Amino acid sequence: MITLNNKNFFIGVFFLSLISILSAIYIEYIIGIKPCTLCIYQRLPYIFAIFICSLGINYPTNLFWSYLVILIFLISVLLSGYHIGIENGFFSEFTGCKNDNLKIVDKESLLEAIKNQNISCKDVNFRIFGFSLATINLIISLTVLILAITLVRNVRDR
Numbered sequence: 001m002i003t004l005n006n007k008n009f010f011i012g013v014f015f016l017s018l019i020s021i022l023s024a025i026y027i028e029y030i031i032g033i034k035p036c037t038l039c040i041y042q043r044l045p046y047i048f049a050i051f052i053c054s055l056g057i058n059y060p061t062n063l064f065w066s067y068l069v070i071l072i073f074l075i076s077v078l079l080s081g082y083h084i085g086i087e088n089g090f091f092s093e094f095t096g097c098k099n100d101n102l103k104i105v106d107k108e109s110l111l112e113a114i115k116n117q118n119i120s121c122k123d124v125n126f127r128i129f130g131f132s133l134a135t136i137n138l139i140i141s142l143t144v145l146i147l148a149i150t151l152v153r154n155v156r157d158r
Contacts, residue, residue: 009066009148010054010069011053014053017053020043020137027126033126034119036123039133041079045076049069056069063155066148066151067152070148080134080138081138083121084134084135094121
């Protein structure tokens with residue numbers, strides 16, 4: 001039976017977070033798929049997780065880092081769940097997601113608006129195996145969250 005210890009958990013989440021961030025950057029800058037505002041926000045938990053996991057790798061016996069990973073991925077689950085809700089029409093978009101450039105009156109404003117165009121959070125511009133990136137983020141975040149909670153419970157029950 002494989003047992004999950006703190007250091008291996010932090011190493012795994014560190015590399016998973018690093019791969020997730022690098023994949024998002026690749027999709028945005030190499031493939032050219034522009035992210036919406038919520039997609040940008042969904043990167044933040046992974047950036048924090050990289051930092052927290054690097055501390056957890058060095059201090060694996062301190063449960064504080066595990067609790068922070070739980071908090072970070074709980075926030076990630078909420079963000080991605082909200083994004084999936086917007087994609088499927090369960091929630092309305094917040095102002096930062098809307099693309100409302102209908103009040104443009106001159107050519108310069110139109111050109112500037114095209115350059116700085118907001119990508120709508122309800123539009124799915126990229127899919128992997130039929131899943132939106134928000135759905136994949138939810139799956140990853142839920143998995144890490146469940147593993148982190150299991151790890152903390154196992155350590156506390158010893």
